[in-house]
Amino acid sequence: MPAGRLPGRKAATAAPEAPPIRLGYIDYLNCLPVYFGIEQGAVELDVTVQKGPPSALNRAFREGRLDVTPVSSIEYARHAADCVIIPGLSISADGRVASILLFHRRPLEELDGRPVALTASSATSVVLTRIILELRYGVRPAYRVAPPDLDAMLAEHDAALLIGDDALLAAQAYPEIPHVDLGAEWKAFTGHPMVYALWVARRELAEADPAALRRVVRVFHASQEYAWDRRPEMVAEAVARRGLPPDVVDDYFDLIRHEFGPRYRRGLVAFYEYARRLGELDAVPPLRVWGEE
Ligand SMILES: C=C(O[C@@H]1C=C(C(=O)O)C=C[C@H]1O)C(=O)O
Known part of the structure; x- marks a missing residue:
């Protein structure tokens, strides 16, 4: 789907004048389990969507052109002051990831x-x-x-x-x-799982319109539930989109994780420590998860 609106309908509770949320979408299969319900129009969210590889979304967010988006986990560490982490969401794997x-x-x-x-x-x-x-x-x-x-x-x-x-x-x-x-x-x-990406929101948005962000978080979780309840359809969609064998896609959806619990957070902090040791980070930032600050 080209950049533009997803088929989700406008949320009834949105303030009529509220502009749509500018949402980033990594143009890889690893995002499909999070966005499938939104794409299918099964959950409502008033958004405009920008698709791209992680590096393009990292940059668009940094330049203020996106409100909510997955970014590379190292990118969060480099700009932690400007954003909040959306709770309970990541692109991770506990070992083999295949991608x-x-x-x-x-x-x-x-x-x-x-x-x-x-x-x-x-x-x-x-x-x-x-x-x-x-x-x-x-x-x-x-x-x-x-x-x-x-x-x-x-x-x-x-x-x-x-x-x-x-x-x-x-x-x-x-x-x-x-x-x-x-x-x-x-x-x-x-010995740790690896967290490759986090969903973040602009701190400004989180502070100015927490209700909008709460809606986004709810919709992400509902969209994922929709996706996993319809795993065969999601796999078929992924196969059609990329031409990969169904068993490869199925295996991939087993490996890729979207959670962000304590074990994953420890893995991320360990990654940041190593990155700092190599001079890729000045400091290990606190994980500022929205709602936990
Ligand atoms: C597991 C993956 O996670 C990702 C890897 C990223 C990176 O290396 O910066 C960023 C976002 C995710 O797409 C993958 O893309 O295969």
């Missing part, structure tokens, strides 16, 4: 000083790649940001990071190219 993949032409232990391509779509997984390569494997490659095209990336680099649907599709298209799953690597290295 955060480092494809490699030589063993990871041999990547010291070698060129490694990092997808321009990511922020969090770029840092995760550094943590795994530098702290787990003890190598320090020469990183370059590149568009998410595996052929082009590996023509000039010894390894390439892809995320989201690009990674799911590349694993199907290039079964002969070895890859590691960075969610599994993170779990083996730290």
